[in-house]
Amino acid sequence: MIAHLSDPHLDGTPEAQDRLRRVTAYVRSFTRPVDVVLVTGDLADHGTEYAEVAAELAAFDVPVLVLPGNHDLSEPFRAGLTAYVDSPGAGHPVHQVRDVGGARFVLLDTTVPGEDHGELAAESLGWLDGVLSEPTDGPVFVAFHHPPVGLHAPAIDQWLLRDAAPFAAVLRRHPVTALFAGHLHNGVATTFADLPLLLAPGIRSAVPLPFEPAAAQGLLDPTAPPGLALHLHTPDAAVVTKFVHLP
Numbered sequence: 001m002i003a004h005l006s007d008p009h010l011d012g013t014p015e016a017q018d019r020l021r022r023v024t025a026y027v028r029s030f031t032r033p034v035d036v037v038l039v040t041g042d043l044a045d046h047g048t049e050y051a052e053v054a055a056e057l058a059a060f061d062v063p064v065l066v067l068p069g070n071h072d073l074s075e076p077f078r079a080g081l082t083a084y085v086d087s088p089g090a091g092h093p094v095h096q097v098r099d100v101g102g103a104r105f106v107l108l109d110t111t112v113p114g115e116d117h118g119e120l121a122a123e124s125l126g127w128l129d130g131v132l133s134e135p136t137d138g139p140v141f142v143a144f145h146h147p148p149v150g151l152h153a154p155a156i157d158q159w160l161l162r163d164a165a166p167f168a169a170v171l172r173r174h175p176v177t178a179l180f181a182g183h184l185h186n187g188v189a190t191t192f193a194d195l196p197l198l199l200a201p202g203i204r205s206a207v208p209l210p211f212e213p214a215a216a217q218g219l220l221d222p223t224a225p226p227g228l229a230l231h232l233h234t235p236d237a238a239v240v241t242k243f244v245h246l247p
Helices: 012-030 048-059 072-082 122-133 163-172 213-215
Strands: 002-005 037-038 062-068 097-098 103-107 142-144 178-181 190-194 197-201 229-231 240-245
Touching: 012 048, 012 122, 037 103, 048 072, 062 097, 062 103, 103 122, 122 142, 122 163, 197 229
Parallel strands: 002 037, 037 062, 103 142, 142 178, 178 197
Antiparallel strands: 002 229, 097 103, 190 197, 229 240
């Protein structure tokens, strides 16, 4: 069982902290603990609040996997989250491979320094191809921040993963179980490269679709309830996802 969180955007305010703590408390209330917590980016709103991020993540007593979003900065991300980041090298990108509970999580850094959209350079795709070629007995999940599929909402879809065809080609060469992403601040279930692509709702806010009433107030709706996705995986069965929005 994977508790999939995204976009807490911690910024030193009690509002952001409270919204994440509501999600944390909900996950910790389960009578059967989750196996892993996955956070798909935009942990620190200004790329500097990693002491706050680390303090909040410490509330979980299960493995926590993190990867950067477009609001995160690679060097501070590495330095401030050393207990959660296991990535060779220094600076950008922050790619990781983590094995938890018999499952392999490939954590891709799709960020572009100084930009809000996502890209995967040839070097990153080569790294991914090599990692996915390594044998493993359990499910393989690939997680990243920027999805290559949007919401048909121009205000947010301008910042998707660009030039995604080479990414799809790599994925199709390997036995990947599912893809996890964030960035759109909505719970979304779709497909990419013939694989399930599952996005967690935003914790800090939601992005209303153009025809929803909240869209008249702007790109983000900070009054929407914080959410998360719960992914359930059993051998030889499809991943089952429940989207949760907390009151």
